[in-house]
Amino acid sequence: MAPSQNLETDGITRRQSLAALAGVGGLALAGCTETENGSGDGSSDDGSSGDDGSGDGSSGDDGSNGGSDSLSGAINIAGSSTVFPLMSAVMEDFAEQHPDVDPDISSTGSGGGFSNFFCVGETDFNNASRPIQPEEEELCEENGVEWVELIAATDALTVVINNDNDWATEMTVDELSQIWQSDAAEMWSDVRDEWPDEEIERFGAADTSGTYDYFIENIMGEDGHTDDYQATEQDNTIAAGVEGTQYGIGYFGFAYWFQNQDQITPVAIDNGDGPVAPSLETASSGEYAPLSRPLFTYPSIEALGEEHIAEFARYFVSQTTNEDLVAGDVGYVPATEETQEEQMEILEDAIEQAQG
DSSP: OOOOOOOOOOOHHHHHHHHHHHHEHHHHHOSSSOSSSSSSTTTTTSOOOOOOTTTTTTTEEEEEEEETTOOOOOEEEEEEETTHHHHHHHHHHHHHHHHTEEEEEEOOOHHHHHHTTGGGGSEEEEEEEOOOOOOHHHHHTTTOOOOOEEEEEEOOOOOETTTTSSSSSSEHHHHHHHHHHHTTTSBBGGGGSSSSSOOEEEEEEEEEEEHHHHIIIIIGGGGGGSSEEEEEEEEHHHHHOOOOOOEEEEEEEEHHHHHHTTTTTEEEEEEEOOHHHEOOOHHHTTTTTTTTTEEEEEETGGGGHHHHHHHHHHHHHHHOOOOOIIIIOOOSSSSHHHHHHHHHHHHHHHHHHHHH
């Protein structure tokens, strides 16, 4: 599993701490963390601890503040680097309320998490930036791992360029495909004649990533993905790579641009109706096509038989409508109340199956 890091956020904003964790790819919270109330960068002005009443519909575990807390035990989570900041933020708050819970969260990529950890029974949850694939379902079945799919948020998968790139701030889906397909353009001028006669430097998701899978499916299709790029599961590495070269381009979840807004520039995507910039608003409306997508987490039904894991799953679903946390701190579109209610019903059925 990827290396983990203790989280100490006293004196820095939630968004800053999530950005730092994203670069490390692992989170371990042993005992109660201390989180600064409020955000010094204006992203959330009323605190984002997640226990502010937005957890309506949860099991009531918030009542642990000030009383005895019987929840204890490990929670092991792997999977998507895109979902990682959201899961980490929710877990930070849960661990603060339940200091005897010992969580470990790693960024392994959606596919890497399913294949190497979740479907072989080594983790309790797998985060994913695309739905579980048939071969992963088969692997889970072979190992007796039953799961339930829960919607976590909505993302605007974001293509980014260097701040000194003033020619490719808008691209069509076809132009984007030319840059990333298996027989990829080598020079920027290969895509448009008026663009610089300079080599394209690509930074993107590794092939274990759900973002990689989603990008192929919705941009390149049967043309596949080039091998001529710097692949990583650490999305802040992509941001740093693009920031470091004028001719760089990369892609990742919106949260990672949200946390690096001054360093890199998002590309507006033209899907046939004119260029649309990625944002929480355009992702929510569906206008940002074809790169708006749902994000998921998959708890193991067997793991939900343990009370502390069931309570965390309830808490996670309760927080998916928390705008301060999901949008303000992390940078994704929160779930609607209707979606949250539907997901809670699905989860409660799975918990009943596990504990019945």
